[in-house]
Amino acid sequence: MAGFFSRLFGLEDKIDFKALLENGAILLDVRTKEEYRQGATTNSINIPLDSLNSNLSKLKKDKPIIAVCASGMRSRSAVTLLKNKGFQKVYNGGSWFNFNE
Helix, strand or coil, rough: CHHHHHHHHHCCCCCHHHHHHHCEEEEEEECCCCHHHHHHCEEEEEECHHHHHHHHHHHHCCCCCEEEEECCCCHHHHHHHHHHHCCCCCCEEEEEHHCCC
């Protein structure tokens, strides 16, 4: 069942997210500011999906980026947007809860 949901939400199930983060990857939370204030993962950056395109300068193209949101849907859209803007190492991490310690 997990494989089905991974494919459905476009999750990267073969990526070692922990290793990426340990090596300097950016954890990008694309939920709204209100959602982010209600709870977020330590060391994540909040740029809501609806303002991501106008805030690309806050991200570095040479660093891996793991996008997260509430369910994996907005992070999937963020990954598509970033890839279309020339970011190459971009991954859909799904729900930010997956990274909450």
